[in-house]
Amino acid sequence: MTTIDIDHVSRWFGNVVAVNDITMTVGPGVTGLLGPNGAGKSTLINMMGGFLSPSTGSVTLDGRPIWRNEQIYRHIGIVPEREAMYDFLTGREFVVANAELHGLNERAAQRALATVEMEYAQDRKISTYSKGMRQRVKMASALVHEPSVLLLDEPFNGMDPRQRMQLMDLLRRMGDEGRTVLFSSHILEEVEQLASHIEVIVAGRHAASGDFRKIRRLMTDRPHRYLVRSSDDRALAAALIADPSTAGIEVDVTEGALHIQAVDFGRFTALLPRVARDHGIRLFTVSPSDESLESVFSYLVAA
Amino acid sequence: MYDPTVARLTYRALLGRRRALILFALPALLLVIAGAVRALTGADDQIASNVLGGFALATMVPIIGVIAGTGAIGPEIDDGSVVYLLAKPVKRPTIIFTKLIVAVAVTMVFSAIPTFVAGLILNGNGQQIAVAYTVAALIASIAYAAVFLLLGTVTRHAVVFGLVYALVWEALFGSLVPGARTLSIQQWSLAVAQKVAGSDLVTSDVGLPLATVLLAGVTVAATWYAGQKLRTLTLAGEE
Numbered sequence: 001m002t003t004i005d006i007d008h009v010s011r012w013f014g015n016v017v018a019v020n021d022i023t024m025t026v027g028p029g030v031t032g033l034l035g036p037n038g039a040g041k042s043t044l045i046n047m048m049g050g051f052l053s054p055s056t057g058s059v060t061l062d063g064r065p066i067w068r069n070e071q072i073y074r075h076i077g078i079v080p081e082r083e084a085m086y087d088f089l090t091g092r093e094f095v096v097a098n099a100e101l102h103g104l105n106e107r108a109a110q111r112a113l114a115t116v117e118m119e120y121a122q123d124r125k126i127s128t129y130s131k132g133m134r135q136r137v138k139m140a141s142a143l144v145h146e147p148s149v150l151l152l153d154e155p156f157n158g159m160d161p162r163q164r165m166q167l168m169d170l171l172r173r174m175g176d177e178g179r180t181v182l183f184s185s186h187i188l189e190e191v192e193q194l195a196s197h198i199e200v201i202v203a204g205r206h207a208a209s210g211d212f213r214k215i216r217r218l219m220t221d222r223p224h225r226y227l228v229r230s231s232d233d234r235a236l237a238a239a240l241i242a243d244p245s246t247a248g249i250e251v252d253v254t255e256g257a258l259h260i261q262a263v264d265f266g267r268f269t270a271l272l273p274r275v276a277r278d279h280g281i282r283l284f285t286v287s288p289s290d291e292s293l294e295s296v297f298s299y300l301v302a303a
Numbered sequence: 304m305y306d307p308t309v310a311r312l313t314y315r316a317l318l319g320r321r322r323a324l325i326l327f328a329l330p331a332l333l334l335v336i337a338g339a340v341r342a343l344t345g346a347d348d349q350i351a352s353n354v355l356g357g358f359a360l361a362t363m364v365p366i367i368g369v370i371a372g373t374g375a376i377g378p379e380i381d382d383g384s385v386v387y388l389l390a391k392p393v394k395r396p397t398i399i400f401t402k403l404i405v406a407v408a409v410t411m412v413f414s415a416i417p418t419f420v421a422g423l424i425l426n427g428n429g430q431q432i433a434v435a436y437t438v439a440a441l442i443a444s445i446a447y448a449a450v451f452l453l454l455g456t457v458t459r460h461a462v463v464f465g466l467v468y469a470l471v472w473e474a475l476f477g478s479l480v481p482g483a484r485t486l487s488i489q490q491w492s493l494a495v496a497q498k499v500a501g502s503d504l505v506t507s508d509v510g511l512p513l514a515t516v517l518l519a520g521v522t523v524a525a526t527w528y529a530g531q532k533l534r535t536l537t538l539a540g541e542e
Contacts, residue, residue: 051386051538068534071392078390084382086312088319100308101391141387 002062002075002148002180003027004048009057011043018043020204021057026182030175032195032212033184040204041184042081045153048182049078061149074102077142081153083134085126091137092122098141112140116170132163139170150174152183156190168194223247224265228258229285230276239275243267257285306393309401317374317409325370326409329363330417337421348432351425352504355436359421360496361489364414364443365469371409372451373461375402376529381459386538396530399452403526406448415440431500439496439505446488446522453525456532484508491518 004026011019019040026048035041046052047059050066050073059066066072086094092113099109113119116136121129126137135155142150152171156164171194175181185191191198192212200208200215208215230236237249237258245264252259262268276283317323336354344350376399379385388398418440422433450468454461476483477490484490485508493507494514507514 046538049390051389051536053535053537070389070394073390073392076390078386080383080386082383082386084384085387086316086384088315089312097308097312098387098391101306101388101393103392142390 001028001178004066004149004180004182005058005060005063006044006048007058007060009044009047009054009059011040011047011052011055017204019047019054019201022201022204022206023057024199024206024209026180026199028175028178028180029197030171030181030183030195031197031199032191033182033199033201034188034191034215035184035186035201035207037186039186039201041186041201042153043204044201045151045182045184049076049151074145075147076149076151077145077147079135079138079142079150079152079155081157083131085134085138085141087127088125090123090125091118091129091133091140094126094137095122095140095144099144102145104144108144109140112143113137115143116140117166131158132160135159135163135167139167147179149180150182152181154185155183156185156187164190224262224268225289226258226260226262226268227285227287227289228260228272228283229256230258231282231284232279233258235279236276236281239279240271243271243275245271259289304397304400305404306397306401309388309393309398310405312388313375313402313405314409316378317371317405320374320378322370322374326367326413329367330413333359333363333417333421334424337424341424341426346426346429348426348430348504351422351429351432352436354425355418355422355432356493356505359414359418360436360439360443360492361474362470363417364410364440365447365473365489366466367414368406368410368444368447369451369462369465369469371406371413372448373455373465375406375409375448375452375455377455377459377461380456380536383538385536389533389536389538395533396527399456399526399530399533403449403452403529406452407445410444410448411441414444430502430504432504435496435500435505438499439492442495442518443488443492446491446518449522449525449529450488453529453532456529456536481508485513488518488521490514 006022006024009019009022010017022044033041043052047054048066050069053067061072061075064072095109095113096106099105113122116139118133118136118140121133126134129137155167159167171181171183195212198210198212198215233251237251240246240260241249245262245267246260247263248261250259272286336358340350340354415437419433419437422428422436426432428434451461451465454464458464472483473487473489477487490507490509491514493505494509494511496505497507498511
């Protein structure tokens with residue numbers, strides 16, 4: 001059992017408060033740290049990783065302080081968001097160096113490289129790697145000592161769908177093995193697919209915590225706004241408003257488009273193409289007009 | 304105190320970067336100058352001392368010290384890759400000490416050896432001048448590496464500050480303000496060189512006992528403080 005305890009932690013940089021009085025416990029299994037860009041996720045992860053001191057409060061691992069305690073890294077593996085690594089090394093040299101710094105040998109490095117399926121490219125220079133390959137070598141470097149805690153900052157950024165799936169499988173496996181895995185993301189779908197437990201951070205504050213289904217419902221039940229252009233806007237509007245999944249439709253004559261407010265997200269997304277087909281209407285544009293994360297999160301905070 | 308893995312990474316980072324070209328260019332320039340001077344004026348002890356004191360020790364050694372000292376840690380902190388060293392159960396002073404050893408070794412190889420060879424070219428080590436300046440370069444390498452390693456740990460503008468210290472403070476202020484020379488690694492190492500040469504061709508403004516104390520004190524203090532700074536190094540997030 002390895003647990004990270006964040007107790008009334010705030011962190012400010014000059015006048016800017018990046019993290020504001022957050023208390024949470026991260027235990028075994030996969031936890032997703034969700035929040036829009038600039039919410040303070042990286043600041044929080046940096047404090048959990050011992051690279052930043054809390055301005056107030058404490059961050060501990062099983063009761064031991066993390067800040068200024070290098071022995072804690074026997075239990076923590078870190079996958080930073082930043083791309084920079086020792087680009088002049090080959091993947092294998094890099095992971096071997098990481099193993100040696102833990103007092104381990106090349107076998108540990110090879111095992112970690114096998115875990116992330118990077119053996120095929122291990123003798124190429126890191127500077128030639130794609131983003132996804134870099135991410136996997138970073139993972140390998142964090143796994144060499146089989147840590148009980150794994151911290152990942154935006155691990156899926158820039159990965160293609162296949163790489164994303166692979167990494168998700170790997171993290172899920174780590175969580176199932178009883179490791180404490182925490183990753184940050186600003187994309188709800190990522191967090192939802194992977195994490196059984198979600199912590200939401202908005203503007204430095206702890207906005208929500210718990211099961212993803214609860215948070216998902218909060219997020220999907222909110223009214224969604226869509227902008228739709230079609231071959232017959234009025235006929236489409238008339239047909240859509242008859243269904244309870246829409247709450248309002250505005251015909252924007254100057255724009256030549258419909259502004260639709262949907263209240264039942266799931267039902268509406270199934271309804272729209274069906275109605276269009278049934279009425280012989282062609283859809284030119286369907287775009288969500290308030291999908292910006294800020295609006296999603298502000299809705300969540302208000303809820 | 305010494306970690307071979309940290310050392311290996313540091314060597315490869317130092318010698319693999321484009322900056323490393325200066326490490327080769329400056330000694331090459333020194334040898335070209337030495338060859339040209341010898342060809343034009345013949346062997347002359349005073350001129351040999353002027354070239355080694357004025358270019359090798361006053362310019363080349365500190366610049367190579369800046370490149371090796373700041374380069375041993377600065378770029379890693381700048382781009383954030385130092386996190387892979389820091390996220391390990393390795394004592395911070397061990398990381399600093401190891402990097403210091405590497406920086407000292409690189410500075411010595413690229414400054415002291417060319418200084419000795421240039422001395423041989425200039426006057427065949429007459430009056431022990433080549434040996435004296437080589438000893439000065441070896442000693443200065445240690446202090447420069449330590450000071451510039453500390454600069455690389457505490458500031459992102461370490462190269463600029465390092466060059467300002469080496470060229471403006473030591474060279475410019477040192478020649479205008481006599482007092483500034485007391486606080487100059489170059490003068491301290493010259494004090495040792497003066498002892499080795501035992502003639503008026505190599506002189507320092509600082510006495511040998513004081514120079515020894517200052518050299519040792521600065522090296523130890525800079526290294527200790529760099530270790531402390533690394534313990535509390537804060538990696539700012541991207542946000």
